[in-house]
Amino acid sequence: MTVVDPPEQSAGSRASRRSERVAGWRVGILASPAAPVYGALIGIFVIAWIVVTIHGGTFLTVPNVVNMLQRSVALGIVSAGQTVVILLGSLDLSVAQLISLASLLAATTMDGQDANVVPAIAAVLALGVGVGLANGVIITKLRVNAFIATLGTALFISGIIQNRWDGPAGAVPKSFEDLGYTRFGVIPLSFFLLAVIVVVVWFILRNTRFGYRIYAVGGSEDVSKLSGLRTHRTIIAAHVVCSLTAVITGLFLASRLGAGTPTVGTDGGYDLESIAAVVLGGTALAGGRGGVLGTLGGVFILAVLDNTFNQLELNAFLKDVVRGVILIAAIAVYALR
């Protein structure tokens, strides 16, 4: 469990407090659970750089790095939300189907009209809130294990998708499609979207009561309940946050693809992949330990691997094998520490 006590407000000279704080930061950075993740990221980055260069490709160029960032956006957004529920000791297997549904809902509501963009975004966010509420209520009030509850929601959504759509549908207007491709200098706009979401989730987790409650419930639900936390509310709210990030990912993918697609979420494997990214980011699956910055590192690790495999023109099946091995090996290294 992380420390929840507020720092003691003792009288002391400002200068000493400041130097303490600086020292605290230094220790904090090295001791933070995200540190080994970024260590691993740097290690994998360097190895990938060497391997790709030997193979005759280009790795450390601006376009290639930007490409990697761009590819991290979709997985990064949904993994930020997944971090919140995993910290809580829960998990969400319904995000992949929800991403598909959100992309379809967005594209069909927009229907190529600029005027429909705002209502469409509102509708998609409402969908996210609804699904999150449903997941949370099923887990807390109906006492269904999160694994089964969100698996059930995933089946539910997949049935609705299959019933209404059998291929790409709807269209997003040009202005909305541009959002996915606009760049400021070399940095794509979509990367700022990811950055904003990660910062927001980081702020919620570090600086709000809700964030502390998430760590507390993840540490021990029984103890939190006995200490007077309304654990049910915390769990439901966390699932709403997770579903919201999933539908935002859906919006982003709709903007990138120009239309809604029934399989965009499941093809990306966002359910298990986001859990893998969170765990690669050093967050404990049992909850209570970890953070969203580590998750971002995990997402980058997966993006670097993906980029390397593409440059090496690896067979798609061999890619899966290597990814599986690296996933297990990385977590084993963390566990050995």
Next chain:
Amino acid sequence: MSTENATTPGFGDETGDRGRRLLSSLMGTGTIFVLLLILWVWITILNPSFAEPGPFLAYLKRSAPLVILAAGAYFVLVSGNFDLSVGSLVTVIVVVAARLIDGDPSNTWPVIVLLLVIGVVVGLVNGFISTVLRVPSFITTLGMLLILNGAVFLWTGGAPRGALADNFRSIGRQGINGIPWIEQLPWSVLLLFAIGAASALLMRSDFGRQLIATGDNERAARLSGVRVNRVRILAFVLSGTLAAVAGILLAGFGGVSAQVGQGLEFDAITACVLGGVVLGGGRGSVVAAMAGALTLEALFTWLNLQGISGALEDTVQGVIIIAAVSFASYRLRGAR
């Protein structure tokens, strides 16, 4: 908070105590049997021939792979782990069988031995990584899922190749003929009962008690002398082996395809949870887990009879699974 605690121990009243304990454990896991019975009766009302021996055996035969997988999933779940790799392991078994047998009946038996060895090895690797290397089993088996799926299609070049011999298929399809009244007793049903009985006995043995103790409280189990890692690795080995058996049966019923095992890991875990197994370990019975698998299969039959098929089937299945699990969890708490 096991069910034993619910009954107060009575001195000198051995038999009464045992009877009460049996009753309370039945109350604890009995919900699933009630649900199963309700579904069977409902299906029989919709389609009276379901209660006849032939169609009922056909239903058991259809359920056999899932029931066997559920037993395997139970061992892993009750020891406090997950096995997400069984679905892809089933695919591997079917694809490897097709390629190696290649239509030649004389290859069947050696290949079956090899398939079982594959199951054992995959289980050993899963168990070793999850215990000795301390990787959470969710991640281990997720990685194994990727590895198995990638490896088998890397080997066959993207699509399943080869063909199964008839004598291999007969394990899933045929049975002992000429038995009066039921005409044919399928091999898969025999296997189902054999594995069911063996699993129930295993859970009553020292190993079973150690497994439950490990899942309930790893530290307490270790301090009281249980070799926690060994017990957990064995649970994974059982899961892998049973997945291989289920794969052999499934190859018999259906054709060889790349999708044969898809989603089976989730079905098996759902079946266990329906049967009252608690994810995280330490609670639940293997018989109830297998009854959960029978219930799930009955549910699919019921959905077909209701004319809900195709697109909305998933939606209805999702609702029913959530409803059934929450029903089961309410009854479980009520009984305690």
